[in-house]
Amino acid sequence: MGLPVATSWFERTKVDDAITLVWEPHVVPLMRCNIWHVAGRDRDLLVDTGMGVASIVEAVGDLFEHGVTAVATHGHDDHIGGHHEFDDVVAHPLEASSLETAPLRSLHIVEAWGQEVVDVLEASGYPMHDEYFVDALPVGVALETFRQRPARVTRLVDEGDVIDLGDRVFEVLHLPGHSPGSIGLWEAATGTLFSGDAIYDGPLLDELPESDIAAYCATMERLIALPATVVHGGHEASFGRQRLVEICDRYLALRG
Numbered sequence: 001m002g003l004p005v006a007t008s009w010f011e012r013t014k015v016d017d018a019i020t021l022v023w024e025p026h027v028v029p030l031m032r033c034n035i036w037h038v039a040g041r042d043r044d045l046l047v048d049t050g051m052g053v054a055s056i057v058e059a060v061g062d063l064f065e066h067g068v069t070a071v072a073t074h075g076h077d078d079h080i081g082g083h084h085e086f087d088d089v090v091a092h093p094l095e096a097s098s099l100e101t102a103p104l105r106s107l108h109i110v111e112a113w114g115q116e117v118v119d120v121l122e123a124s125g126y127p128m129h130d131e132y133f134v135d136a137l138p139v140g141v142a143l144e145t146f147r148q149r150p151a152r153v154t155r156l157v158d159e160g161d162v163i164d165l166g167d168r169v170f171e172v173l174h175l176p177g178h179s180p181g182s183i184g185l186w187e188a189a190t191g192t193l194f195s196g197d198a199i200y201d202g203p204l205l206d207e208l209p210e211s212d213i214a215a216y217c218a219t220m221e222r223l224i225a226l227p228a229t230v231v232h233g234g235h236e237a238s239f240g241r242q243r244l245v246e247i248c249d250r251y252l253a254l255r256g
């Protein structure tokens, strides 16, 4: 039962002078999250860290010019696998326990999540034909023994708290719905939102056991009112204000 060995695990592309998108091409699309690096004057920001199958510090450490603040937009297993590699780890209080218990104990999808969650995902628009979360493995990682490693959350944040990189300031927005402690990072000066799984340009998940559709509707109303010019989501491609409003309106028409 071998999967092929992948010699490089992460890929990256520069978005602009300061922002780099990093992702894991061998993780199945549903679980392939966007990892965002922002280079600041005094600190580096990392928004989410992927599955934790390979070391993100080894792979993209050359991008880091200062100490790294690793933020978890929420505690889902596809976003928090690499946080254990950092000593400045930021999350919302309602998500911190997920990081500290390292949710993913198997790379086998049904074994890890149970059939019920897999059925919810299928009904939400994700074909669930894959047996594993990955279609290859990094050198030295075994399918049978992989476990995510727990991280230590060193700073709890909530609505209105600030992540300060020296020359750039991100405000924490509490955006519940997908999960209770989902947060976004909002930079008013540039109209930039790192939104995690609160909003991205693909099927949104609001029927997971920890999801809350009424809260999600309120989050969508809030996002419509936000003067964002670019949204860097937890999955899929980035988008602008018009698409933001379209996605929110569509969600509210369906669920509101």
Ligand SMILES: [Zn+2]
Pocket: 074, 076, 178, 197
């Ligand atoms: Zn999620």
